[in-house]
Amino acid sequence: MRDVYIIGTGIHPWMGFSEKVFADFAAVAVDGALKDANVEWKRIQAIMAGIFIYGGNAGHLSGQYLESIFGETGIPVVNVYNACATGSASLRMAYNSVAAGETDTALAFGADVSPKGFLTAKSDNAVQDRDVIRWKMGGLPNPIYWALECRKRMEKYDTTEEDLALVKVLMSEYGAKNPLARFKKTYTLEEVLKSAYVCDPLRLYEICPVSTGAAAVIVTADKELISKADKPVKINATTMGSAIYGDPTIRISALSCPSVPEAPMLSESYSASRQAYEKSGIGPEDIDVLELPDNSSWHYLVYLETCGFCKEGEADKMLRDGETKIGGKLPVNPSGGFSSHGEALSAQALWQVIECANQLRGRCGERQVANPKIAMAQTYGLMGNSGTTIMSL
Amino acid sequence: MENMANKVARIPNLVDWSTGEVRLMSAKCGSCNTYFFPKEHYQHRPGCSREGVENVLLPNKGKLASYTVQYYPCPAPFKTDNKITPYGIALVEFEKEKIQVTGIITDTDLKSLKIGMEMETTILEMFTNEEKQQVVTWAFRAVK
Missing domain, CATH: 3.40.47.10 (Thiolase/Chalcone synthase)
Structure with a gap:
């Protein structure tokens, strides 16, 4: 090759x-x-x-x-x-x-x-298209899936509503410095915590829209x-992963999930990232800047764990300690993330790669991370789709 | 159980009340022992021969594994005659079958929800169709 x-x-x-x-x-x-x-x-x-x-x-x-x-x-x-x-x-x-x-x-x-x-169902065949059931009978817009997982996380670890709001505060600060972002308004912790619940514990400002x-x-x-x-x-590795049997995540479109885990949660992203680490010989400890899919504040936290940047349940501490800020140990989403952009389905993974490339090329102005050498873009798609790209100068 | 005559599920083969209890229609693989819901949505263990899949009903009762309250109306094609928003969504665990299933929460104080509490499968009336039938979906409620 x-x-x-x-x-x-x-x-x-x-x-x-x-x-x-x-x-x-x-x-x-x-x-x-x-x-x-x-x-x-x-x-x-x-x-x-x-x-x-x-x-x-x-x-x-x-x-x-x-x-x-x-x-x-x-x-x-x-x-x-x-x-x-x-x-x-x-x-x-x-x-x-x-x-x-x-x-x-x-x-x-x-x-x-x-x-x-x-976004709703695109067919009317309930036997072959599970989207039809979740929209017609399930009452299940996408953010509900994330809220169900977020609630499980809050029950298991010490994740708080302040942690979820802090993600938005940080993302809005970076989005305001990105001329290509859709949302450029900054928010305080109080403003985020006052925004309405969409599906608790997730609030309006903690979920990204479509763009x-x-x-x-x-x-x-x-x-x-x-x-x-x-x-x-240089592209050191660009990989894709699908889900693994026994993944306990309740996946968007699904109406059920296993109750006894036999695989990591978000196993498609676990799989994509581990393939990329193996192919490139680069590990999470080597990454200087990371773009991850913050579809909601829950994703921001869980993806740090799924991709091996910390152990399960430790992402909240990384966030609170400022490790994920520009200038921190692992700058995360200096672009402002999906929180400042929204999802544009077929374009967003490339946009994440471009933000990483721009960081490596020193083109990011006010949101520039200091001298990054290795960057990683991590994506997430419903029904077990994920990709990881590791790049270097 | 309430009178189930003149009630019809919006989509067939998901919820059953023929036994006198409301139960979800699952399928179990005789080879890898995995339960599926909906029953056509196979999730076999890799390497499974996929032989001996049979239709089974999940128990009427399970435990609340997670929940949320949705504060915005679910967009079409979802529809109900009566306003149900805000509504709860439960993830209910059927322990022996090793499966968790989502469903709308009905007939329950949403402030009383607590992970681990016992829930039972029931139905929620969505709307009346042209044949004057009550169109329903499956739902969960706290066991009283």
Whole structure:
């Protein structure tokens, strides 16, 4: 396998609902990546596209729609969907194609236009689609799943409502310093604790909404392109994990879970991160900056444990002691996280990788972590989807 | 048990009241002994032969493993004739079957919820359909 580098990245800033079509957003991100990499469109030898599930034909064939905007060149265009880890899947395919020598330079991208209101079931077949039951009979919007796990955590460990609120305080401070974030208002602990419960113990400001956004990454093993790139970022490993039998987590869409654990909770992310550590020879102790999926404040805490940055039940202490702040032992989500962005399904994993690459390239202005050498982006998608990417300068 | 005539589950094959108790319709794998709910949503142990899956009913009673109170109405296609928000959601553990199942909490003071308390399976009337039937979902309530 060859060494693979990120040489160009592009983002369309995160925002709310838009009447514009998803390909317009994608084009902004891809244009940005091409300019950053200083690469002509014709040098792209494969497109790995994230599927935009609310976009019908255009969304399911997002790569073809994107290719036609920039000019069709006959290259392989593959479209992929892995829920909120879709970006991890597209990057992994681009990486594997280049690392294996199938292509020298490949593009991974994803773009999502937030649907108006809630995400709900997309079919009406209750036998094959478990989403139908949870929406029609279960009364189970996504945050309920996180609240059920958060309650279990609070019963088991000393996690408090102040801990959950503190996550938002920290994320809003960083989001305010990120020009690409959707939410730029800062919050005090009191303001967060006064916000309404959505599903207790989780409050309105402790849960991320859905957003519109696009992200694109160009990877290469072409020595000429690497040499003329501005601070190319090496991908040490980019992996994906699925769930493991006996995982006790009540997973979004599911109506049941095992009561006797035989695997770690969030086992898909346990699996993805451990694969990445093994492949790269880099461990959690080596990571200088981490982007994790803070869909809720609960995720922020549990992901530090799932990915091995501390033992189970110790994440609250890391947070309270300031270890996860910019300037702390392990800066977490200097971007402001999903809390400041919201979820744009097929784009968000790539956006996390781009934040990490930008940190390594020293491009993050007021939210810059001091001289990071190794960064990690961790994703989470419903129904057992996860990806981990470890990068270095 | 209340009169169950003229009641119909919104989606079939999930909840049963033919035995005189309200019970969830599960399936058990005869090879890996895993219980599934809903019964078609298989979750076999890796390497299992997947032979001998049979339909079983979960017990009527279990223990509260976790809960939350939802303060916003659940969006469509969820619907109820009466306002139920805020409503509780329980994760109820059936110990012998080694499975926890989610369900709406009904007929229970939400302030009294405590992990470990005994819960029983019941039904919640959602709405009246065009045939004048009461359309129901499964639910849990505190054992009195």
